[in-house]
Amino acid sequence: xxxxxxxxxxxxxxxxxxxxxxxxxxxxxxxxxxxxxxxxxxxxxxxxxxxxxxxxxxxxxxxxxxxxxxxxxxxxxxxxxxxxxxxxxxxxxxxxxxxxxxxxxxxxxxxxxxxxxxxxxxxxxxxxxxxxxxxxxxxxxxxxxxxxxxxxxxxxxxxxxxxxxxxxxxxxxxxxxxxxxxxxxxxxxxxxxxxxxxxxxxxxx
Numbered sequence: 001x002x003x004x005x006x007x008x009x010x011x012x013x014x015x016x017x018x019x020x021x022x023x024x025x026x027x028x029x030x031x032x033x034x035x036x037x038x039x040x041x042x043x044x045x046x047x048x049x050x051x052x053x054x055x056x057x058x059x060x061x062x063x064x065x066x067x068x069x070x071x072x073x074x075x076x077x078x079x080x081x082x083x084x085x086x087x088x089x090x091x092x093x094x095x096x097x098x099x100x101x102x103x104x105x106x107x108x109x110x111x112x113x114x115x116x117x118x119x120x121x122x123x124x125x126x127x128x129x130x131x132x133x134x135x136x137x138x139x140x141x142x143x144x145x146x147x148x149x150x151x152x153x154x155x156x157x158x159x160x161x162x163x164x165x166x167x168x169x170x171x172x173x174x175x176x177x178x179x180x181x182x183x184x185x186x187x188x189x190x191x192x193x194x195x196x197x198x199x200x201x202x203x204x205x
Contacts, residue, residue: 010070011150013077015183017067019047026065027051027178030058030156040179041083041118050087051155052175059093059172060156068153072099072125072183073144079184080123082155084114084176091174096162097123098154100146104136105165107158114176135165 017025022037031053040048051061086093094111109130112121124130128143136146155178158169 010066011068011072011075011077011183013075013183013185015067017181019049019179022047024049026063026067027061029062030060033061039087040177046179048085048177048179050175050177052088053171053173056171056173058156058168059174059176060154060158060169062152062154064152069151072147072150074148075183076185077183078124078126078186080125081120081180081182081184082123083118083120083179084112085118085179086114086116086175087177088175090116091172091176093157093172093174093176094159095121095176096156096158098134098156098165099125099150099152100135101149101151102135102165103139104141104146104149105134105152105154106131106143106146107134107162109160111159118177118179120180132162134162 019025019035019040022035024033024035027033027049031051034050034052035047036050037047038044040046051059053059080097082097084095093114095114096107096111098105098107100106108123109132125147131143133143156169157172157174157176163169
């Protein structure tokens with residue numbers, strides 16, 4: 001049971017966050033965050049996460065909840081998918097996902113340019129060359145270190161070149177909608193946590 005409570009086993013896959021309960025689901029910090037209860041990927045009656053700034057500022061948010069913290073490698077997560085929309089006007093957004101810890105944070109190089117229509121975007125966790133380290137380089141920490149001991153995920157507007165996290169990304173006035181964040185496993189890559197618990201229990205008998 002102690003293994004199941006450890007942060008390294010918090011992340012699970014498959015996992016989907018679709019913001020159906022009208023709350024921010026742990027997302028906060030940075031820009032203003034809210035959770036409209038309609039207008040998401042599913043249309044009327046489908047909630048989503050709204051991240052917004054009212055003046056030039058950091059457009060982004062982070063989540064340090066248990067669903068996003070832990071060992072993505074052990075959980076078998078190879079892909080993260082999310083839906084984005086450029087809501088309330090055209091802001092020429094360049095949205096990136098970052099993962100890791102404050103002391104070892106990596107940013108996915110590909111910037112997503114959402115439009116007024118909801119679109120699905122994909123983040124590959126299997127190829128280090130697709131990522132840039134924005135914190136922890138001086139300490140010799142690696143991408144594998146970040147994935148195996150993550151305590152946060154960030155979604156933020158951050159056009160290249162990417163500055164160290166301490167300097168912050170480019171500022172912008174705008175809004176972005178986020179919906180259906182999914183952790184996708186490679187087929188057969190990891191046991192579900194419930195299955196792992198059963199295996200551990202049987203071995204102790």
